[in-house]
Amino acid sequence: MNNRVVLDLLIERGTLSRGDVRDLTGLSKPTASQLLTRLEESGLVLPSGYGETGPGGRAPQLYAINPGAGHAAAVDVRPESISARIADISGVVVAEFEITQLPDPRGPENVAQVLAGACGIAGIAVDELDAIVVAVPGSYDVAEDLLRYAEHLPGWQQPGIGEELRRHLGKAAVSLENDVNLVALAEHRASDVAGESFFLLWLDEGIGGALMMDGSLFRGSRGAAGEAAFLLPPGSRLDGEHRSKGAFEGLVGSDALREFAADAGHPVGSTADAIAALLADAGAAETIQEIAQRYAFGLASVIALVDPSRLILAGEVARIGGSRLGDAVAAHLDRLVISAPPLGLAAVADAPILEGAMLLSLDLARESVFTT
Structure with a gap:
C-alpha cells in the first residue's frame, strides 16, 4: 500500500x-x-x-x-481511419501513428496493424504494452461481447468482438469503450472537480452523448447510456430509418445540417463545413436559431431525467459554432425548462477521444505495473 x-x-x-x-x-x-x-x-x-x-x-x-517500466496505448477507430497513441508509464507520449486507408477485411485486425506501427516508432513490441483502450463509435455490451449502434463501422458487428480483438493484441489488458464516453472522461479530468455530474452532447459527423454521474461514467446495463442520437424530441420522426439511425440524429445530424446549408445556398460535403457556412452567412441567422432550438429540445429531455450540474457541447460542430452556437442553445433551454444548468463548450479540443482513451489506458497500465 x-x-x-x-x-x-x-x-x-x-x-x-x-x-x-x-x-x-x-x-x-x-x-x-x-x-x-x-x-x-x-x-x-x-x-x-x-x-x-x-x-x-x-x-x-x-x-x-522509471518511464520505461510500462507503456499504455490508446486507439481511436473511425469508419475510414484508425489512429493510435502510446505513452510511457509516466504519461509522456512517445509515439503516434495513423492509417487513413484501411485494408480489407476491416475489423479488429486493423487495430493490430496501427499499433504495430506506433510501437515501431516507440521502439517497443506490441507484447510490451501493459494496457490498450480502443475507442469505438458504438456501445460495447460487455455481457454479450457485442458492439451495438455501430452499423457504420464495417467489420465490427460480429459477436465476440472483444475476444477477437484480444486475440490480435497479445498480452496487454484490452478494453473497448465508447468514444464519447472517453471525451467525457477527458473533460472530467480537465475540470478536476471531484464527484461532479454532467451531460456531454457530442456534435460531429454523428450525434452522441455521455453521462458522468457523481464523478463516474454511467454506461447503463448494456453500455448504451448516453446514445443521444436516439432521443425523441419534438419534431422527430420514428420510421424504419430513424429507428435504426436515431430520431435526434435525423433532426440535427450530418444529413440535417448539410440540408440546412444546401437550402441556404451552400452545398457542402461535411457537417463541419455546413455549420461553418451557415455561421458565416448573415442571412442564415434564423437557421442557426432553428438548429440551436433542436439541440435544446434534446437537452431538455436529458435535464428532466438526470438533472446534471452542467452541460457540455463537444465535437467539431460545437468547436466551430463556438460561443455563438452555445449561447443560442442556452437561451432556448432557458425558455424550455424551469431551471437549466450551466452550458459550456468542451475544454479538451485536441484529439479528445484519444486523450480520454489514453487517460483510461494509463490508469489500467499503472494498476497492472504498480501492483505487480
Whole structure:
C-alpha cells in the first residue's frame, strides 16, 4: 500500500526526495528510505538529480518514475481511419501513428496493424504494452461481447468482438469503450472537480452523448447510456430509418445540417463545413436559431431525467459554432425548462477521444505495473 501511495505521488509531482516522501506520507525516515530503495531495486523508480541544498549543506537525492517500466496505448477507430497513441508509464507520449486507408477485411485486425506501427516508432513490441483502450463509435455490451449502434463501422458487428480483438493484441489488458464516453472522461479530468455530474452532447459527423454521474461514467446495463442520437424530441420522426439511425440524429445530424446549408445556398460535403457556412452567412441567422432550438429540445429531455450540474457541447460542430452556437442553445433551454444548468463548450479540443482513451489506458497500465 505504501509503495502505491508513493508511486502515485511521483506521477502527480514528478520528483520526490526521501524527505518529501516522509512529509507527504507520514512515514518514518528509515521507512521512507527503505521504500524508495525497494522501488529503485524493482525498476519502478530511478534517481533523478538533486534538489536544492538544505540547511546542512547537502542537496537531497531526487527520485522519479522509471518511464520505461510500462507503456499504455490508446486507439481511436473511425469508419475510414484508425489512429493510435502510446505513452510511457509516466504519461509522456512517445509515439503516434495513423492509417487513413484501411485494408480489407476491416475489423479488429486493423487495430493490430496501427499499433504495430506506433510501437515501431516507440521502439517497443506490441507484447510490451501493459494496457490498450480502443475507442469505438458504438456501445460495447460487455455481457454479450457485442458492439451495438455501430452499423457504420464495417467489420465490427460480429459477436465476440472483444475476444477477437484480444486475440490480435497479445498480452496487454484490452478494453473497448465508447468514444464519447472517453471525451467525457477527458473533460472530467480537465475540470478536476471531484464527484461532479454532467451531460456531454457530442456534435460531429454523428450525434452522441455521455453521462458522468457523481464523478463516474454511467454506461447503463448494456453500455448504451448516453446514445443521444436516439432521443425523441419534438419534431422527430420514428420510421424504419430513424429507428435504426436515431430520431435526434435525423433532426440535427450530418444529413440535417448539410440540408440546412444546401437550402441556404451552400452545398457542402461535411457537417463541419455546413455549420461553418451557415455561421458565416448573415442571412442564415434564423437557421442557426432553428438548429440551436433542436439541440435544446434534446437537452431538455436529458435535464428532466438526470438533472446534471452542467452541460457540455463537444465535437467539431460545437468547436466551430463556438460561443455563438452555445449561447443560442442556452437561451432556448432557458425558455424550455424551469431551471437549466450551466452550458459550456468542451475544454479538451485536441484529439479528445484519444486523450480520454489514453487517460483510461494509463490508469489500467499503472494498476497492472504498480501492483505487480
